[in-house]
Structures are given as C-alpha cells and as structure tokens.
Amino acid sequence: MNSSPDRIRRTFPGISTRAWEHPADRTALVMLRSLSGFDTVLRILSGLLRERQHRLMYLATAVRVDERQFATLHELRADCVRVLDAPVTPEMFVVQDPQVNAFTVGMDAPFIVLTTGLVDLLDPEELRFIVGHELGHAMSGHAVYRTMLMHLLRLASSIGWMPVGGWALRAIVAALMEWSRKSELSGDRAGLLCGQDVEASVRVHMKLAGGAMVHEMNHAAFLEQADDYDRTGDLRDGVLKLLNLELQSHPFSVLRAAELRRWITGGDYDRILGGTYPLRENDKETRLGDEIREAARTYRQDFDQSEDPLIRTVRNLGNDVASVVSTVGHEVSETVSKIGERLGF
Numbered sequence: 001m002n003s004s005p006d007r008i009r010r011t012f013p014g015i016s017t018r019a020w021e022h023p024a025d026r027t028a029l030v031m032l033r034s035l036s037g038f039d040t041v042l043r044i045l046s047g048l049l050r051e052r053q054h055r056l057m058y059l060a061t062a063v064r065v066d067e068r069q070f071a072t073l074h075e076l077r078a079d080c081v082r083v084l085d086a087p088v089t090p091e092m093f094v095v096q097d098p099q100v101n102a103f104t105v106g107m108d109a110p111f112i113v114l115t116t117g118l119v120d121l122l123d124p125e126e127l128r129f130i131v132g133h134e135l136g137h138a139m140s141g142h143a144v145y146r147t148m149l150m151h152l153l154r155l156a157s158s159i160g161w162m163p164v165g166g167w168a169l170r171a172i173v174a175a176l177m178e179w180s181r182k183s184e185l186s187g188d189r190a191g192l193l194c195g196q197d198v199e200a201s202v203r204v205h206m207k208l209a210g211g212a213m214v215h216e217m218n219h220a221a222f223l224e225q226a227d228d229y230d231r232t233g234d235l236r237d238g239v240l241k242l243l244n245l246e247l248q249s250h251p252f253s254v255l256r257a258a259e260l261r262r263w264i265t266g267g268d269y270d271r272i273l274g275g276t277y278p279l280r281e282n283d284k285e286t287r288l289g290d291e292i293r294e295a296a297r298t299y300r301q302d303f304d305q306s307e308d309p310l311i312r313t314v315r316n317l318g319n320d321v322a323s324v325v326s327t328v329g330h331e332v333s334e335t336v337s338k339i340g341e342r343l344g345f
Helices: 023-034 038-048 051-061 071-083 116-121 124-140 142-159 163-195 198-210 219-231 235-245 253-265 268-273 280-285 288-305 309-317 321-343
Strands: 092-095 102-105 111-115
Touching (some): 023 163, 051 092, 051 111, 071 124, 071 163, 102 124, 111 116, 111 124, 124 142, 124 198, 142 163, 163 198, 163 268, 198 253
Parallel strands (some): 092 111
Antiparallel strands (some): 102 111
C-alpha cells in the first residue's frame, strides 16, 4: 500500500475548526463551550466513564499506529495533521473487527480507532479521507460531546419507562442525535480538506453503502439516489424518513455524499482552498447569536430547497397552520397505525 501523495496538497496554517463545522454543529459547540462550569461537568463524566481505562484497554487489545506499525496510516495521519495544522497529533489504534467503522473517543486526550474491516475495504486516498474526518472530530471536540450523548443514551434506556421523564429525555436525546448527524457532515468536510480528492470522498460513501465492488457502481448514479430519495413518495414517505432517521447517530451514506457535494458547489470548499478561512486565534471573538442565525439560515435554505413530499406540502400550505397540522397529523396517524398493525399491536 503506497501512501505517497499524488499531488501537492494545500495546507491551512492556523485554520479554525469553524471552517469545516456545519452551522448547526458549530452553534451547539459554541453554546456548550460558553457555559459556565461546563468543564467541571465534563471532568465528572470523564471520571464516571473511566477514560484512562478505555485507553489502556486499546493498548492491550489493539495495535497502536506509529512508524513501525501500520506505517501507511502513520504517514496519512502525519499528513492530515500538517494540512489542518492540528496542534496535537492524536493516538491511533487499529482493532481487529470485521465491522466497517472508525471513531474518536476520549475527553482529555481523544484518540482515533479504526477497525480492520475499514482498513481492508478502503484504498490509501479513501483512508486519508477517513483519517482527516476523525482528526476533524478530535480538533472540534466532538469526542467530548459524543461521550455525553452516550451517557444520556444509557440514562434514557434506564428511565425510558417513565411516561413524562422518559419522553422529555427522549426529546433531548433526539436533539443530540440531530447534532451528532450534523457533526458527521463536519467531519466529512475536514476529511475532504485533508485529502483534497472529491472522487475519493464519494468512493468512501459508495463503499460504506455497497461494499468493495466499487467497479460495479457509478459516481453520478450514486448521487442521483439522494435526489430520488429527497423527492420520491408521498406524505407518508416523508414521515417514514423522519422515523428512520430519529435515532441514527450518522446520516445515511448516500445523503452524506450529496451533502458534501452541496458544500462544494456552494463555494465554501474552493474559498478555503484559496486561503480564505477563519483563524483559530479569533475563535474567542465568535458570538453565539451570529452562529444561531447562521444555523437558522442553513436550515431555512434546506427547507426551501427540499423536494421531500412532507416538507414540500408544509411549504406549499404556507401560513395555513390549521391545514398543515391537519394534513401532516392525519398522515402521521395513518402511518403509525399501519406500522402498529404490521408489528401486531
């Protein structure tokens, strides 16, 4: 496996993570970072979840990446650290697991874990995208908040039987899941900035969706699936899409590829390559109100451009709130009723 760069990649001295963070992801991060006493809560959670024990477990059961072990991954990590000007090089482990997965864990000192299933599936440029994706998570502090989400999910499962508390907690978890999905889009952008290879970034999602036989797939056709998904069906399909996505921590592979395409065509990727990007030295000047407005603008733009039948119906009904509630409520009721019948309820 040869990891030698086939092009000169641009580097981004002093780049802020805000350059690649999705607006909704960025808003949540700015808000959490601004909370008084938040660091204390994190330290308590870190103790509860035994972060040091987790790292020791990987030291004992996985292979730590360095110049002597998985040297190709070591070189890819070093190159991504150079491109994104990361202040710290996170540890990386390869663990024997046929499942295709990569994740960043830890609160005080996040480290990256890749499964052998993933390493076997991807070529060097695709792995560069994944390593950059995970480095983006580490630099943005996503591992910290993922740990919090994991803790809340365990709490939700233990008190989910409570009629009021359970539903309230479920709403909080659903909101965190929405953040988690947006953070994956942020990671994809960081991965693209590291590799600067659009084709490789799409191939990663094609392989995550369809396996190793990428020669049997087509880049354009794969992206067309996202367009078909967005506009296909009636209101019931719109409701089912929401139900399918509710407790997913990651967006679906086809939709991730399409979202990355949207970011590229929107011009942000080229602007960053051209040297126009926020600097981390100015992060403290970031105002929460500006981030919230940017997130709202992005959601509004997605709402206005969506061809999803449910969203399109709501949009077309405009200010007729009663009609919106009646129509959508009827479709939700009918869909849930049919699901219940299929499950024998």
